Amino acid sequence: MSSAKPKSGAPGTGRRAARPGGVLLRFLARRLAAALLLCVGITLVAFTLTQLVPGDPAAANLGQQAIGDPAAVAAFRAKYGLDQPLPVQYLTYIGNVFQGNLGMSQQSHRPVAEDLAEFVPATIELALFAIVVSLLVGVALGVVAAVNRDRWPDQVLRVVSLGGVSMPTFWVALVAFYLLSFKFDLLPGTGRLDPVLSPPPYTTGFYSVDAALAGQWDVMWSALGHLVLPSLVLAVYTVGMLMRFSRASVLEILGNDYVRAARAKGLPERVVIVRHVLRPAMVAIITVAGVAFGSLLSGAVLVEKIFSWPGVGQYAYRSAVNLDLPGIMGVSIVVAAVYILINLLVDLLYGVIDPRIRLT
Amino acid sequence: MGTLLEVEDLTVWLATRNGPRKAVDGLTFRVDSGEVFGIAGESGSGKTMTAMALLGLLPHAARTSGRAVFEGRDLLAMKPRELRDVRGRSIAMVSQDPSTSLHPMLSIETQVTEHMRHHLGVGKSEARGRAVELLSTVRIPDPERALRAHPAQFSGGMRQRIAIAVALACEPRLLLADEPTTALDVTVQAGILRLLNRLRQERDLAVVVITHDLGVMSAVADRICVMYGGRTAEIGPRETVLTHPRHPYTRGLLDALPHPEGGAATLRPIPGSPPSLGAVPEGCPFHPRCAFAVASCREERPEPVPVGSDHRVACPPDPLGGEA
Structure with missing residues (x-):
């Protein structure tokens, strides 16, 4: 930005500077359009799958008495549009989704959108x-293992x-849960807050x-405290996985000429590792972290159950056993959208890390 | 000109599956300040390991013996921390392929200035100013803009110029250039060699050029050491070594070079191939490929002995002695 030489041009060096902002915006627009199509495709797959599952939503949701009453079943089916042909059901649903309406949950009797927002x-x-x-623990330990390859820290890790x-x-x-919460009472065990506190005003849902x-510090500390145990439990697996990937990735980079060149410059080993090795x-690592985050979102059902965490895993489970079609569809769309967003974020991070991706 | 680097009996053992093996065996040479010293040899002759030993960048589990006295201090006896202060500051390295030795993800500015800021403690803007000067010294057009760019945006020759600028950033006394032109086009090679030559004149910089290419040697080196199987075959002034070689291996290398006026018929390759690590034969390492080998060559390790002014040859039968 310093020099304003509009037509000078530097011959021979073959730079394709362009406007990085423009490139980025076009990339984003392209990816978001693709993401939208992908989301629609996912609804179609989810819808088809729910139809293939044997079971009748009416039977699952109405009481024993009501199932025997054809009028009640018919009323239930009419209320949720289940009496329409399948393509019409699907198109109606998609039309509603585009207006932000994910339908009513047959189970909570609330709009699915409201449920999901919670x-x-x-x-x-x-x-x-x-x-x-x-990421913090796994990458750090992975680096330690790689740097001490085949020595005792590597073996232990x-x-x-x-x-x-x-x-x-x-x-x-x-x-x-048994040890840290129940037996020694070091950490709060279940739920998102202490029972005596009420949830803060809704802005982000976090x-x-x-x-x-809202400036409710006691609520914030309680919320953070309740996060510790379940998130650490979830992290046990991802730490192990990220450690292995980080180690392999760092070892691969350590063999590069440019690492030897960095050492030949007499830089402290810490700088060599952080700047020259960790960055590439x-x-x-972020590719794996992205996938891991996705599986944390959808795979936390058991942990949510054990820690009574009112998350989307529990909601998905309840929707599934009750054949709550709008609920299942809503969860599918949201989980898919989050997956896609994570992938987009990972792609953008590639560009931040590696300028060659930005420039081409 | 004073002696800048004095290497005495340098031996490098590398760890292999079959135990330690000598990659460099009793190498002795000196480099005067401001001169270009060439180390020649085929791949596997120990050239690169020599440079790595001087920088303390040998692979894990490698061991060294001997001495390498640089500005009065033995590099081989230094603690890692002391050696790190020498690396990049007093002794810099340019390696073979700039497309792998420059970091692909860091800006040119970071790569030219990071060790300057570390070793010399200069601030960001001063380092930047110096970097601009350096880049114009190595003839990079529009240095200001080049600083913001990344290696992928330059051609191979330009990248090697940048790598040289990186090496020069802390005004080192000694530059180790390991095959500095091998990865480049022939037309670009000449430019890089001229640049190295100009820099050593302008900056009183000693350069150790490591190459397998005697053509490169004849273009820049003042004195040459020819290595074979980790040992010195012949060492001496360029003129002497290249025009009156006394070691059959040097002679073989020269005969294997194409001559401008001769056709393909004048090319005489050396039969066989160089020994691999750990398979260096007894006696003179070159004897299985040598046309002049006699019985004693199979048993006795020849040491380089003086045969003329500043000229040493490790070949006791001296079959080429009469020609000189």
């Missing part, structure tokens, strides 16, 4: 906490990461953030 942030808050902890990925999460959850925004290694 349950989804709870899970995202948990998953974010878990993934941040996992290999056992740690193997343990992390091998222990079933529900078992870790039960043990952690209790910790909302409480901080992060490309592989």
Whole structure:
């Protein structure tokens, strides 16, 4: 930006500077359009699958008495549009979705959108906490293992990461809950807040953030405290996984000429590792972290159950056993959208880490 | 000109699956300040390991013995921390392929200035100013803009110029250039060699050029060491070594070079291939490929002995002695 030479041009160096902002915006627009189509496709798949499942929503939701009454069943089917042909049902649903209406849950008798606005942030808050902890711990330990390859810290950490990925999460959850919360009372165990507190005013749906925004510090601390145990339990697996990937990725980068060149410059090892090794290694690490975050979102059902965490996993489970079609569809759309957003974020991060991606 | 670097009996053992093996075996040479010293040899002859040993960048589990006295201090005896203060500051390195030795994700500015700021403690803007000067010294057009760019935006020759600028950033006394032109087009090679030559004149910089290419040697080196199997075959002034070689291996290398006036018929390759690590034969390492080998060559390790002014050859039968 310093020089304003409109037509000078530097011959020979072949720079394709262009406007990075323009490139980025076009990239974003293209990816968002694709994401939208993908979301619609996912609704179609989810819808088809729910129809293939044997079972009748009316039977699942009406009481024993009502099922025997054809009028009640017919009324139920008419109320939720189940008497229409399938394509019409689907098109009606898609039309409503585009107006922000995800339908009524047959189970909570509330709009699905409202339900999700409550349950989804709870899970995202948990998953974010878990993934941040996992990245910090997993990458740091992975680097330590790689730098000490085949020496004792590497051997010890290999056992740690193997343990992390091998222990079933529900078992870790039960043990952690029993020891840390029930037996020694070090951490709050269940729910999102202490029972005596009431939730902060809704802004983001993240209790910790909302409480901080409202200045309710006691609520914020309680929310953070309740996050610790379940998110650490979730992090056990992702730490193990990220540690292994970080180690492999760092080892691969360490063999590069440019690392030797950095050492030949006499830079402290810390600078060599953080600036010259970790940065390129992060490309592989964030790819894995993105996938891990996605699986935290949808795979936390058992942990949510054990810690009574009112998250989207529990909601999805309840919707599924009750054949609550709008609920299932809503969860599918939201989980898919979050997945897509994470992928987009990962792609953008590639560009931040590696200028060659920005420039081409 | 004083002696800048004095290497005495440098031996490097590398760890292999079959135990430690000598990659460099009793190398002795000196580099005067302001001169270009060439180390020549085929791949596997120990050239690069020599440079890595001087920088303390040998692979894990490698061991060294001997001495390498640089500005009065033995590099091989230094603690890692002391050596780190020498690296990049007093002794800099330019490696073979600039497309892999420059960091692909860091800006040129970071790569030219980071060690300057670390070693010399200069601030960001001063370092930047110096970087602009350096880039114009190595003839990078529009240096201001180049600082903001990344390596991928430059051609191979330009990248090697940038790598040289990186090496020069802390005004080192000694530059180790490991095959500095091998990865480049022939037309670009000449430019890089001229640049190295100009820099050593302007900056009183000693350069150790490591190459397998005797053509490059004849263009820049003042004195040459020819290595074979980790050992010195012949060492001496450029003119002497290249025009009156006394070691059959040097002679073989020269005969294998194409001559401008001769056709393909004049090319005489050396039969066989260089020994691999740990398979260096007994006696003179070159004897299995040598046309002049006699019985004693199979048993006795020849040491380089003086044969003329500043000229040493490790070949006791001296079959080429009469020609000189």
